[in-house]
Amino acid sequence: MAPFFRNYLILCKPRVVLLMLLTAWAGMYLAATSPISLELWVNATLGIALMSGSSATLNHIIDWRIDAMMERTKRRPLATGKISLRGAWLFATVQGIVGFGILYYGVNHLTALLTFLAAIGYAGVYSLYLKRATSQNIVIGGLAGAMPPLLGWTAVSGQLDPEGWLLVLIIFSWTPAHFWALCLHRYQDYKQAAIPMLPITHGIPFTKLNIVLYSLLTVACSLLPYAIGMSGYLYLVSALILDIGLMGYALKLQFAVEDHQIALKTFHYSLIYLTGLFLMILLDHHLLIT
Secondary structure, eight states: OOHHHHHHHHHTOHHHHHHHHHHHHHHHHHHOSSOOOHHHHHHHHHHHHHHHHHHHHHHHHHTHHHHHHSTTTTTSHHHHTSSOHHHHHHHHHHHHHHHHHHHHHHTOHHHHHHHHHHHHIIIIIIIIIIHHHOTTHHHHHHHHHTOHHHHHHHHHHSSOOHHHHHHHHHHHHHHHHHHHHHHHHTHHHHHHTTOOOHHHHHOHHHHHHHHHHHHHHHHHHHTHHHHTTSSOHHHHHHHHHHHHHHHHHHHHHHHOSSOHHHHHHHHHHHHHHHHHHHHHHHHHHHHHHO
């Protein structure tokens, strides 16, 4: 891929968007009572991806000065000057308008509105305000990033159902421990940038404890789809196995003396955890309806 296109792709945070799409697909298929048309699937996928990419690009724009100070982010296109702020603004605007139009005219009005609100929540409320205002930034702002399964759900059903919100709850409860593990690994970066993340404001031991507590909450939420009959035994067994791993890493981090590397491993496992959970709920649902 040419560097020009690769730099713009980086602005979209493609790996994050792919995980968001996986959770959106789970919402779509769990909401479906009949086969989903190819047109609806393509429109929902493309619209959500474009608006998520737009929101991610706006996050890059808002954080470019902070990104330039942090080891993890200093090579991003805006931080290095490979892309101008004007170019990034234009890219975000085009993605947002096209994505909203696809959802509004090709899916339904409700999904378009919810996706727009989620994008505003992430790029505006979280990136512009919460990230710099409170150590609970990722807890409050995590709702925006947890919305994709509900977007998939409404794309198919056209309505807000409790089951769709349950899928949101799983990601919402998962997000803080996932991100705090990264913050522990990159503690010096966040301290240098003066961002009030939990390890900076309340200390490392307190953050470790909260990772354990939020991991327990995530485990409880992960079992709810089986408890209410949304999924079967395949999902239950898979969730329990993934939950054991999640708690294992959280507890290992809690009692680790040298927590730098185990924090990174905890962060990476949390990505595997969420991916596995939503893959298995999709597979479980497919096997139950075929």
